[in-house]
Amino acid sequence: MNSTYEVIIGLEVHVELKTQSKLFCSCSTEFGADPNTHTCPVCLGMPGVLPVLNEAAVACAVKAALALNCTVHPFSKFDRKQYFYPDLPKAYQISQYDEPLAEHGSVPIVIDGAVAKTVAVRRIHMEEDAGKLNHLGQRLGDAKGSMVDLNRAGVPLVEIVSEPDMRSADEARLYLTELRNILSYLDISDLRMEEGSMRCDANVSLRPLDYHGSLEDLPRVEIKNVNSIRNVYRGIEYEIARQAEKMGRGERIVKETRGFDDQNGRTYSQRSKEEANDYRYFPEPDLPPLVLTASYIEEAAQSLPPSSMAIRQELAEAGVTANDAEVIVADRASLVYWRSATAVFADKRQVTNWMLSDVSRLLNAYGDTFWTARVGPQALADLLALIERGTLSGRMAKEVLDRMYETGGRAEDIVQSMGVSQITDKAAIQTVVQQVVAGNPHVVQDYLSGKDKALGFLVGQVMKQTKGQAKPDMVNAILKDVMADYAKA
Amino acid sequence: MRIYEMTAGDIASKVRRKELSATECMEEIAERIGRVEPFVGAFLHLNLDEAMRQARAIDNLPSGERERLPLAGVPVAVKDNMATQTMPTTAASKILEGFVAPYDATVVSRLRHAGAVIVGKTNMDEFAMGSSTEHSAYQLTRNPWDQDRVPGGSSGGSAAAVAAQMVPVALGSDTGGSIRQPASYCGVTGFKPTYGRVSRYGLIAFASSLDQIGPLARNVDDASLIYEVIAGYDPLDASSLRVEKALPKATDVSWANVRIGVPKQYGSSGLDAGVQARLAEVISRLESQGASVVEVSLPHTEYAIAAYYLVAPAEASSNLSRFDGVRYGYRAPGADLLEMYENTRAQGFGEEVKRRILLGTHALSAGYYDAYYLKAQKIRTLIRQDFEQAFAAVDVILTPTTPDLAFRFGEKSQDPLQMYLSDVYTVTANLAGIPAISTPAGLAGGLPVGMQWLGPIMGEESLLHIARGFEKLWPSEGWPALGGDA
Numbered sequence: 015m016n017s018t019y020e021v022i023i024g025l026e027v028h029v030e031l032k033t034q035s036k037l038f039c040s041c042s043t044e045f046g047a048d049p050n051t052h053t054c055p056v057c058l059g060m061p062g063v064l065p066v067l068n069e070a071a072v073a074c075a076v077k078a079a080l081a082l083n084c085t086v087h088p089f090s091k092f093d094r095k096q097y098f099y100p101d102l103p104k105a106y107q108i109s110q111y112d113e114p115l116a117e118h119g120s121v122p123i124v125i126d127g128a129v130a131k132t133v134a135v136r137r138i139h140m141e142e143d144a145g146k147l148n149h150l151g152q153r154l155g156d157a158k159g160s161m162v163d164l165n166r167a168g169v170p171l172v173e174i175v176s177e178p179d180m181r182s183a184d185e186a187r188l189y190l191t192e193l194r195n196i197l198s199y200l201d202i203s204d205l206r207m208e209e210g211s212m213r214c215d216a217n218v219s220l221r222p223l224d225y226h227g228s229l230e231d232l233p234r235v236e237i238k239n240v241n242s243i244r245n246v247y248r249g250i251e252y253e254i255a256r257q258a259e260k261m262g263r264g265e266r267i268v269k270e271t272r273g274f275d276d277q278n279g280r281t282y283s284q285r286s287k288e289e290a291n292d293y294r295y296f297p298e299p300d301l302p303p304l305v306l307t308a309s310y311i312e313e314a315a316q317s318l319p320p321s322s323m324a325i326r327q328e329l330a331e332a333g334v335t336a337n338d339a340e341v342i343v344a345d346r347a348s349l350v351y352w353r354s355a356t357a358v359f360a361d362k363r364q365v366t367n368w369m370l371s372d373v374s375r376l377l378n379a380y381g382d383t384f385w386t387a388r389v390g391p392q393a394l395a396d397l398l399a400l401i402e403r404g405t406l407s408g409r410m411a412k413e414v415l416d417r418m419y420e421t422g423g424r425a426e427d428i429v430q431s432m433g434v435s436q437i438t439d440k441a442a443i444q445t446v447v448q449q450v451v452a453g454n455p456h457v458v459q460d461y462l463s464g465k466d467k468a469l470g471f472l473v474g475q476v477m478k479q480t481k482g483q484a485k486p487d488m489v490n491a492i493l494k495d496v497m498a499d500y501a502k503a
Numbered sequence: 504m505r506i507y508e509m510t511a512g513d514i515a516s517k518v519r520r521k522e523l524s525a526t527e528c529m530e531e532i533a534e535r536i537g538r539v540e541p542f543v544g545a546f547l548h549l550n551l552d553e554a555m556r557q558a559r560a561i562d563n564l565p566s567g568e569r570e571r572l573p574l575a576g577v578p579v580a581v582k583d584n585m586a587t588q589t590m591p592t593t594a595a596s597k598i599l600e601g602f603v604a605p606y607d608a609t610v611v612s613r614l615r616h617a618g619a620v621i622v623g624k625t626n627m628d629e630f631a632m633g634s635s636t637e638h639s640a641y642q643l644t645r646n647p648w649d650q651d652r653v654p655g656g657s658s659g660g661s662a663a664a665v666a667a668q669m670v671p672v673a674l675g676s677d678t679g680g681s682i683r684q685p686a687s688y689c690g691v692t693g694f695k696p697t698y699g700r701v702s703r704y705g706l707i708a709f710a711s712s713l714d715q716i717g718p719l720a721r722n723v724d725d726a727s728l729i730y731e732v733i734a735g736y737d738p739l740d741a742s743s744l745r746v747e748k749a750l751p752k753a754t755d756v757s758w759a760n761v762r763i764g765v766p767k768q769y770g771s772s773g774l775d776a777g778v779q780a781r782l783a784e785v786i787s788r789l790e791s792q793g794a795s796v797v798e799v800s801l802p803h804t805e806y807a808i809a810a811y812y813l814v815a816p817a818e819a820s821s822n823l824s825r826f827d828g829v830r831y832g833y834r835a836p837g838a839d840l841l842e843m844y845e846n847t848r849a850q851g852f853g854e855e856v857k858r859r860i861l862l863g864t865h866a867l868s869a870g871y872y873d874a875y876y877l878k879a880q881k882i883r884t885l886i887r888q889d890f891e892q893a894f895a896a897v898d899v900i901l902t903p904t905t906p907d908l909a910f911r912f913g914e915k916s917q918d919p920l921q922m923y924l925s926d927v928y929t930v931t932a933n934l935a936g937i938p939a940i941s942t943p944a945g946l947a948g949g950l951p952v953g954m955q956w957l958g959p960i961m962g963e964e965s966l967l968h969i970a971r972g973f974e975k976l977w978p979s980e981g982w983p984a985l986g987g988d989a
Binding site: 055058060061062063064065066094096098100104105106292294296299300302 | 584585586592599602604605606608703704705706707708710711712738739740741742817818820821824825826827829830831840844864867868869872876
């Protein structure tokens with residue numbers, strides 16, 4: 015990087031909507047079925063069939079638009095985007111061209127819990143997904159054949175187009191992360207980039223500092239088919255370096271589409287966009303315009319869950335650190351878990367700590383999520399209550415949690431069966447302390463003469479005799495009392 | 504009276520009352536088709552065995568069920584651009600040779616549920632593009648009134664089948680006149696309802712914003728009967744209207760209360776002298792009944808043909824893109840994907856279809872869209888407004904259906920522009936979405952002349968009522984003799 019140019023990044027994100035049926039027919043949208051089993055004459059593009067708009071998809075798209083602070087238009091329309099390809103049965107995609115569902119939104123870029131920058135969202139429109147080609151060779155050009163699977167053809171999508179407002183790969187990463195956060199609370203999509211239910215194309219260009227023309231006119235490289243947020247970041251980093259090097263050599267940047275190879279972290283040329291495709295858009299005559307009443311839009315707005323910034327606020331007020339809050343904000347399941355657990359256990363920081371350390375460790379080990387956690391919020395709260403009451407030490411509680419996760423048992427039952435309950439009986443601890451003090455006069459002398467480390471040895475002796483069940487802070491306090499008496503004596 | 508001469512309404516009422524069996528009817532229809540069809544060539548596919556089975560099934564119904572069927576035992580022919588599960592649906596194109604749809608068009612299933620018997624699929628201009636049925640990839644259809652002449656198009660097979668008394672009624676589709684023009688050439692009644700009245704689900708799209716299915720029949724009552732069965736909201740067609748359909752009153756027309764408009768722009772050059780004479784006679788007969796016939800102005804008519812031949816090919820170029828050889832229909836091999844596409848479409852489509860795909864593709868291209876497609880859509884709005892203003896002053900507008908009479912084979916097919924211009928009176932109804940019906944008005948030089956009646960949007964009730972009233976004023980010329988008819 016040097017200071018002769020500015021990085022310009024805009025992102026186009028496709029999100030598959032989690033509706034029961036496809037956008038224009040009643041076929042299932044379920045992922046992973048046998049090829050071409052979720053198809054019908056409509057999504058196969060047979061002669062004479064007609065699209066009928068799925069209203070559930072409209073409801074999802076409107077929610078997404080409102081959550082991204084867009085203005086939802088009461089009037090929008092569908093258009094045909096035309097090109098020939100075997101994964102596109104009608105040879106046109108029904109999309110929205112010049113009158114999209116919504117425009118003028120924004121996504122915050124959040125650093126340390128605060129909004130560092132706001133990226134403008136240009137537009138959100140609805141469209142149908144294409145099918146999938148499984149090539150029998152490396153590329154369609156030299157493949158021996160291609161298998162067409164149209165299960166995905168017609169699955170509803172929203173395309174979310176940002177303004178070219180991002181200035182680094184890191185900002186792009188944070189934009190995508192926050193976009194996913196926001197959409198995740200709406201429960202309208204699986205948002206799985208690895209399965210393609212969320213897809214990102216990144217447009218990257220470098221603006222020479224002495225260039226003051228339109229950003230649209232800069233030669234732009236579009237990186238397509240990137241399957242994770244991390245790889246979007248890597249692809250952009252690579253592309254910035256590649257273009258900077260070319261510019262440094264005085265070479266022209268070519269407008270093109272590039273793929274990303276996650277093995278070597280590089281982008282590679284797919285096709286030149288020098289000759290723009292002519293998609294011959296025109297209004298879809300088979301569908302009436304999409305007209306939404308003000309009350310429909312208002313009701314959708316009222317039904318939205320709290321925003322990601324409101325959730326951060328809620329977590330901050332509960333004493334959750336900004337770093338921990340980001341982890342919770344990024345995982346709707348953990349937020350739901352956190353809310354349930356803190357509803358039944360007052361020390362919210364303690365809940366957060368346990369969730370993000372030991373519960374998370376177990377979720378990873380068992381391949382679970384906070385949705386499927388085998389120790390639920392109430393069970394965790396019960397365990398934490400035992401610590402609070404002094405029945406368990408923190409260290410013991412970890413062991414109990416492990417057993418709870420393994421067996422599905424209740425905390426108290428496991429404490430009983432393991433016999434690990436903490437000794438909090440002052441008299442009992444005092445007896446052991448007196449024995450240890452009596453048996454180690456030299457160490458006691460060391461302590462009394464100022465060697466603080468000697469206290470640790472004595473505590474260790476007490477814990478050893480009580481098999482670790484004595485409550486440590488009580489042992490400490492009682493030891494100090496007993497030795498103070500001993501010194502006086 | 505022979506069964507094949509009976510109206511659909513008579514057949515249905517006799518079958519309902521068991522005065523006639525559907526089987527007996529179908530047997531005579533099959534015999535009639537066998538005798539006459541070789542002279543006409545109206546059908547691309549006949550399935551008489553299946554038709555006989557359907558007829559027997561209707562006869563075997565409990566009488567309570569049969570009595571509820573509005574088309575009990577009525578033989579119907581269906582244009583070959585409407586999907587049928589029991590017969591191929593090719594739209595008279597090589598690219599769909601042998602294609603059998605896994606679904607019935609909504610109109611077809613409504614006919615079946617009403618007790619109709621589908622006898623076959625009728626010939627047409629390929630993908631409904633043409634005015635003579637000469638653009639079929641498969642065969643010529645001859646006009647029953649003069650076998651050297653075309654039946655009109657694109658629903659030429661349906662019109663010829665009805666005129667030749669092979670079926671009492673048939674379905675056609677009308678994008679720019681494709682029901683009314685062949686009805687006029689063949690001397691039958693052809694009715695295009697308001698856009699959205701009849702579901703387009705299963706109709707192979709030509710121009711989606713213009714296409715509308717309607718009946719061809721030997722009288723207005725039969726056309727109304729079929730219309731009643733096929734019209735109505737269909738959840739499978741987002742452009743179908745959610746409004747109640749109303750049927751014409753059975754009363755006589757009191758002509759003194761009818762205001763008839765005749766567009767001054769329609770009397771222009773190119774109007775056949777015979778047709779013009781018929782129009783004058785029609786007007787004077789209506790006036791003698793007390794109707795008021797006034798001139799109306801439809802000033803944007805002169806742009807109608809130009810607008811139509813931009814909108815229709817533009818939509819067609821998109822609608823016909825799906826015929827790519829990938830999933831169904833004809834496929835020509837190629838060295839790679841692009842070559843397969845090119846070979847398939849080059850070999851699968853006929854000349855007229857390719858001409859319109861090219862026209863439409865050009866009209867939608869970047870840099871031309873505003874000048875062509877968008878401007879044509881604006882003209883549509885102006886034409887619709889012309890009609891709205893005209894219908895403020897008159898109940899119905901009367902024009903000849905076509906400026907000419909059925910022409911000889913080959914006479915116009917070499918000159919596409921001449922062919923396009925013969926749609927001048929019919930395309931405005933599609934551009935404006937209004938209902939229109941063509942009714943026979945005698946012969947000129949032995950060839951049928953048709954009069955077109957145009958009504959306001961959703962004005963079917965009054966339009967059909969007036970058309971039926973006119974039918975009573977103008978006795979039928981009878982039907983052409985064919986295949987040894989006496």
